[in-house]
Amino acid sequence: MSKLMALALFICCWLSSGKLQAQERSTISHRTVELVRLSNVKWTDGFWQERFAICRDQTLPALWEIMSGTKHKPYLEHFRIAAGLSEGSYHGAPFNDGDFYKWMEAVCAAHAVDRDPEWDAKLDEIIEIISKAQRADGYIHTPVLIANRNGNMEVKPFGDRFNFEMYNMGHLMTAASVHHQVTGKVQFLTIARKAADFLDEVFRNPTPQQAGHAICPSHYMGLIDLYRETGERRYLILAERLIHMRDRIVDGSDDNQDRVPFGQQDEAVGHAVRATYLYAGIADLYAETGDEELWESLTAIWDNLVKKKMYITGGCGALYDGASPDGSKNQSEITRVHQAFGRNYQLPNATAHNETCANIGNVLWSWRMFLASGDAQHVDVMELALYNSVLSGVSLNGTDFFYTNPLRQHNVAPVEMRWSRTRVPYMTSFCCPPNVARTIAQVGRYAYSRSERGVWVNIFGSNTLDTSLDDGYRIKLNQATDYPWGGLVNITVDTAPTTEMSLFVRIPGWAYGAKLVVNGEPREVTPGSYAEIRRKWNRGDEIELTLPMEAQLVEAHPLVEETRNQIAVKRGPLVYCLESSDLPHDVNIQDVAIPYDASFTPRFDKSLLGGVTVLEGKAEVVDAKPWGEELYRPFKPRESKEIDVKLIPYFAWANRGKSEMTVWCPQRDE
Ligand SMILES: [Zn+2]
Numbered sequence: 001m002s003k004l005m006a007l008a009l010f011i012c013c014w015l016s017s018g019k020l021q022a023q024e025r026s027t028i029s030h031r032t033v034e035l036v037r038l039s040n041v042k043w044t045d046g047f048w049q050e051r052f053a054i055c056r057d058q059t060l061p062a063l064w065e066i067m068s069g070t071k072h073k074p075y076l077e078h079f080r081i082a083a084g085l086s087e088g089s090y091h092g093a094p095f096n097d098g099d100f101y102k103w104m105e106a107v108c109a110a111h112a113v114d115r116d117p118e119w120d121a122k123l124d125e126i127i128e129i130i131s132k133a134q135r136a137d138g139y140i141h142t143p144v145l146i147a148n149r150n151g152n153m154e155v156k157p158f159g160d161r162f163n164f165e166m167y168n169m170g171h172l173m174t175a176a177s178v179h180h181q182v183t184g185k186v187q188f189l190t191i192a193r194k195a196a197d198f199l200d201e202v203f204r205n206p207t208p209q210q211a212g213h214a215i216c217p218s219h220y221m222g223l224i225d226l227y228r229e230t231g232e233r234r235y236l237i238l239a240e241r242l243i244h245m246r247d248r249i250v251d252g253s254d255d256n257q258d259r260v261p262f263g264q265q266d267e268a269v270g271h272a273v274r275a276t277y278l279y280a281g282i283a284d285l286y287a288e289t290g291d292e293e294l295w296e297s298l299t300a301i302w303d304n305l306v307k308k309k310m311y312i313t314g315g316c317g318a319l320y321d322g323a324s325p326d327g328s329k330n331q332s333e334i335t336r337v338h339q340a341f342g343r344n345y346q347l348p349n350a351t352a353h354n355e356t357c358a359n360i361g362n363v364l365w366s367w368r369m370f371l372a373s374g375d376a377q378h379v380d381v382m383e384l385a386l387y388n389s390v391l392s393g394v395s396l397n398g399t400d401f402f403y404t405n406p407l408r409q410h411n412v413a414p415v416e417m418r419w420s421r422t423r424v425p426y427m428t429s430f431c432c433p434p435n436v437a438r439t440i441a442q443v444g445r446y447a448y449s450r451s452e453r454g455v456w457v458n459i460f461g462s463n464t465l466d467t468s469l470d471d472g473y474r475i476k477l478n479q480a481t482d483y484p485w486g487g488l489v490n491i492t493v494d495t496a497p498t499t500e501m502s503l504f505v506r507i508p509g510w511a512y513g514a515k516l517v518v519n520g521e522p523r524e525v526t527p528g529s530y531a532e533i534r535r536k537w538n539r540g541d542e543i544e545l546t547l548p549m550e551a552q553l554v555e556a557h558p559l560v561e562e563t564r565n566q567i568a569v570k571r572g573p574l575v576y577c578l579e580s581s582d583l584p585h586d587v588n589i590q591d592v593a594i595p596y597d598a599s600f601t602p603r604f605d606k607s608l609l610g611g612v613t614v615l616e617g618k619a620e621v622v623d624a625k626p627w628g629e630e631l632y633r634p635f636k637p638r639e640s641k642e643i644d645v646k647l648i649p650y651f652a653w654a655n656r657g658k659s660e661m662t663v664w665c666p667q668r669d670e
Pocket of ligand 1: 358431432435
């Protein structure tokens, strides 16, 4: 064989194997578990039913009030102007379109079970306006469209990498996929498909400069949502191309997770929302393609997050501002990071950034890690973030929001804070409120999942499940529990396949001593895993799970300097905190210490904070002299006295007016 023939054969094989590989990748799912549909799960009572109802009845209308008007910044109005239905200019953050799509997604999810004709019609009207705003070639991003409509043709698509076009279009794709799944209507999905087709055309052969346009990349998740909803492989292939084009960036930074190719990354770095959205999108891609190099990086980064960079609340992003790679010997490669992960074990409390969107990003990412792996540890982290640092982002009445979620608050902050230290109805960066709304509206979809072997019970709450398995068999379950206040979970089979099927019940990693009983028969369980119960199920079969709900004192790794010699308290999935509203007026929150042998008793108080289980116990108040302006002073042994304290769930803090709060308290050894 001549060298030329050998070369030709090599190229031929390489091309055909590449093509084959692309086809294989797009047809074989690597998910261990599958999603259930939004309409399959209905909350019937208890914790999540209450949160869901507040979201549907209070949060969504409050957000609509803001986003449909122009009192703060225009949202819907931008689409109207871009469509030529109204006049004006663009004024707002460049990511407002995406935040409006998130609200639309939340509305769809909230009405997935009991379709409300009024909201359905409202969405139709909005979708008609968005459709009119979209360019014929599929491009849709109102800052550019409005500039063009007003005669400024200098402004072009993808002229500025910080214009958040990908973020906006990604949220469009996700919202439209959810809308289609819930309503069966195609108009919104058609808009999203046209936008995806536009990206396909523009990024066919991306330059390194174009590759830098993925800021806060919701579009990887969006494209794969679109692929799953339409079954069209080209959206998956486009997502893969857009993810791999990141590796061609030559002037990237850790702030945007593109300083080095993804395959070389093993640490959570940079802007925490951008990071978690990126990792979530890549986990989606792995679930479809099984690209092991991606999984290797994802698992290394996820381990880094959970073992070295995540708050006890599941919060993500320790720093308002910092530098990365921190401490590099090559100083020229160090750049600024903002709203970002810090270095390993750098977890300050009072200045913790923990943007609500980043904590939601943790949920999105950990959930997708679970879909790929079927590993309960990913749901443990997802549940932790949901119950603590995501729910803390919204007030109990559903209408006020935190941008940041610190673990300690003093009246006097150590530095001036960029964001409000109380929850507010509106903030200039309005990404978090619709994000928390769409998350709460979709917790039902996290509650269960499916696989070839059966149904997985992931998140506990009183609900009904009505879904079909791959072989077409219908399964209906009833779950009754007052979790997370109580640890008893009862699951009753209503309808089951006529063949054998497994029910996988999650045993949380913290649940040492959990008990599982099936029709009166005890089963062995291992915390941090799923207990698989395989059998032929009949109507009326009962599963009883009892989770240990003792309050637990927690300490942090000694390298976390900000929590040295301090204790936090957890009960089940909930992190607790001490709030000044529950202390006598003459007690300074900083002087309250928790004895190493303290025990706390749970008591459900239906009149407090909408009904929460508080933890009551004894603490010590140290008689510390008030501080002046001195930074240091001679230490003198101090007296202490015992007081009664009451701890509340962290997510419920800051709902009783101005207060001080701390998750971590000094530890008292004797
Ligand atoms: Zn946000």
